[in-house]
Every structure is written in structure tokens, then in C-alpha cells.
Amino acid sequence: MPKVKNQMADTNSNEGISRLDGQLFIGGSFVPGEGLRLPVENPATGTIIGHIAAATQAEVNAAVFAARKAFSAWSRTMPRTRADALHRLGNLIAADALNMAVIMTTEQGKPVNEAKGEILKLAEACHFYAEEATRVFGEIVPNDQPGFQSLVMREPIGVVAAITPWNYPAELVGWKLCASLAAGCTIVIKPAEITPYTALAIAEKCVEAGIPAGVVNILTGKGSLVGQALVEHPQVDKVAFTGSSAVGLHIQQSCPQVKRLSLELGGNCPMIVTASADVAAAVRGATRRSFRNCGQICIAVNRIYVHRSVYNDFVTRLGVAADALSVQNGLENPGADLGPMASAEPLAKTAQHLADALQKGARLVAGGKAPEGQGYANGHFFRPTVVADCTHAMKVMTEETFGPLVGVAPFDDLSEAVALANDTPYGLASYVFARDLVEVQTLSQGLDYGNVAINNVDPGMMNAPYGGRKQSGIGYEHGREGLLEYFNFKHVRLHHGVGA
């Protein structure tokens, strides 16, 4: 990967954003959209940074048609050719990481250093899928009669519609893009309305990388119109969606044709800290995974169950750690711990979940309000907030807050902790801090989640399947399993008669 550390970006201008303003990316070209203009805000300042074009039905049709047309050639290119294109894309993205990060911070709010980290992880995903592209093996499966041979082939599904949220504007687009390209699918991407420019910036890199026209297309606009039009489009073969459980369910129910669906949905992720835990490590983990990206993470720790013997110590230390986090404009302070929240909507929900908890008897340990000062007046800022002595009567413990708020409650025995952790319609990620082997084994078996992270808070990595169960979704991203989501299987049963 090229070095990126000497890049300079002008954080006072939004050159990238003005270049991408009002553009759609269809059939290999940027075109000014013909539809209504919708404003995009900088969440740190409340200023309008640009406008997107709401794609019209004709533009949706044009993008899907371009993807369909490109599919026949792209699906037949040699895997090595597709891998080379993905490697080039990864190199170009890494080489321009800082400029892309500034675009992301301007529309989403996360501090520039963190945004840059996300861009570099997208580059890593390009390289990972490039390598996977050349290792898609079929199978020869045993037959039930002599003289036959059965081959199970993998064939790319076709045109993918990717619909993505605003919390990770690069990675959540990129995983679907990279897997599609590696498999030989083509893709039409509808990024979140409030974070469109990062996706358009990725399209610029696709052009530079020489990815053929029509293989990648980007449409901006409202999910309920443009996203829905893609879901309903008869020429879309698969919908790859990341977002809320409510919209995921709506997509599943409103899809008028049979098509492949992968749904990466909401979470309400527990952490269990047992009596044998390294409490300092648990506090560090909880601080990071509850508050990073202002808690706007599907795998954020929402609720923490702590063994009564270490409960008070843990709560006190978590409060101190939360209070020590800096909340700042992430463009002006690239190294801030937290920027603003991405919009008014998740901020309002956070305040509502906090009020609900306090009203039902929770104890405020840290945060609880917006930071004070002129620099915060027009942005969507909130201090990292810890509430203790929580119960499952409170929304903070039972609903996805998607904000910098975490609830803590004590437990006495491990089976109680497992029951509380599993008492949710969600099943995305769970966390354990424990050193006793029996506790570790009991919890890794008992937690009904697609991901269990033990003595760490990073359950996702490129090489392993990542997905939720229950209302957290269907299907996987990452790993071999993630790539298989972009293939159809074909069983070819050949009668050759030899040995019959």
C-alpha cells in the first residue's frame, strides 16, 4: 500500500464536494442529476455544504440498465483481471486517504483521523477482495450412482443494488462494492441521503482505476424513493442493504419480485463483565465501543452487565474515562475523540433515551448534556454519557440508541447475565470481559449473537464472516462467506458412464 502520511489537505475548502455536487455516476460518467436538489449539512456547524440531486425514475432506469449491460462482459473477465482492478482501486484510495477523509468529516462529522482510518480500511477491503477473487473454488461433490460427476459452480448473481447508511459512509459502501466486483457482479449504489459525497468520491477512484463503464453506478436521493425504486426494479437481482431493522423489514416485505437479499440491520449489543475480568481492560473496551463515532455503530456497546463484586469500581472508572473524552469539531481537531453526531435525528433519540432512563430511576454517572461553548452552538454535539443502575424497563437497555449513551446494570450469577444479554430481538454483536475459562466458555456458547468478542471490542475483521441473527439481519459480509453472498450456485451433473 502506498504511504499516506505526508499528505496535506486544505480543511477550509470543500473542493471535492463542489466537484461532486449534484452529480450522479451512471455508465462510467458523472452527470448532473435532473431531479430536485436536496441540501447536505455539515453536522458540526449546521452549514449547508452542498446539494445532491434526487435521482429520477429515468435515472434509476439508466443506472440499472448500464449495470445490466456491463454485467455480461464483466462477469466473464478473468478473476485475475478483476483482482488487478481492485488492487488498483485500493492503492488509489489509500494514496488519497486524507482528502477523502476530509470529505467524509465534512458531511458526517467524525474526526478526520478516524475518517482517514475508515478510508484506509476501505483500501484494505479492496485488497482483501482482490485476493479472494482469484480463490473462488467450485466443488466436486460425491454422486449417488456410478458413472456420474457433479460439479458445483459459482456464478455471479448479476446486478446488485447496494443501499447504505451514514455511519460508515466508506466502508459500508465499499464492502458491497468490493465483493460485487470480485464476484463479477455489477452494482448500483444508493448511499445515505446525508453522506453522499464519500460514495461519489469512491466512484472517482473507480474511474481512475479503469473499472469499466457501467460496472459501478451511484444514485443519490431519498431512500424511500430512490432506494425503493431499486428494490422494486425487475432488473435488480440482489439487494445488499445495511441500515435499520425497520427499513430492512420493509424492503423484505415490499420487494415485488423474488430476489436475493442481504440485510445487515440494527443491534442492541451487550457487554458482560464478570468477577474474573481485568476491570481496567473492560473499562477501556467499553469506553471505545460505546462512544467511538458517537456510538453511531451497529455494533456499539449499548448496555453493560457487571458482576456485583466489581460493579461500583467499574461504574466509577467508566465515568472517569467518559469524562476524559474530547468532543470537538472533527475538521478543526482531526485527533478529537468524538465529533458531532451525524444529524439531529440520532441526537434527539439519544436525549430521549437518556430522559427515559433518568425518569425510571437510572443514575447519571457522566455526560448527560451537550458540551458548552460557542463552537458547539450550531452542531449536533453531545457528551459521552453513562447511566448506572439500569433495568430492562428502560429504553437504553432494550432499544438501539445509536448515540453516545450506555446503560450499566449489576448481575449476581452468570446465567442471569446471559438471560439479560439475550433478552432482545437483536443478535448482532456481544462482548465479554472475563479471564476464568469456564466463564469464557459458558458465555461464548450462551450468547445468541452472530459475533462474540472476548477480552476485546473489535469483533469484525476482513477474514471472518460478519452478520447478525434475529432482527439484526440475514446474510454475511467479510470472509469467504461474505463473497459467497454474491454468487449463485449451479449444479452440473454429468453422465459420463465411466466406471458404471
Ligand code: NAP
Ligand atoms: P436507515 O434509515 O434504515 O437507512 C439506511 C439506508 O436505507 C439509507 O440509504 C436510506 O436512505 C435507505 N432507505 C430508507 N428507506 C428506504 C426504503 N423504503 N427503501 C430502500 N431504501 C431505503 O438507517 P440509517 O438511519 O441510515 O442507519 C442507522 C441504522 O443502520 C442503525 O439501525 C444501525 O444499526 C444500522 N447499521 C447496521 C449495520 C450492520 O452491519 N448490521 C452497520 C451499520 C449500520 P436515506 O438516507 O435517504 O433515508
Ligand code: MG
Ligand atoms: Mg434513518
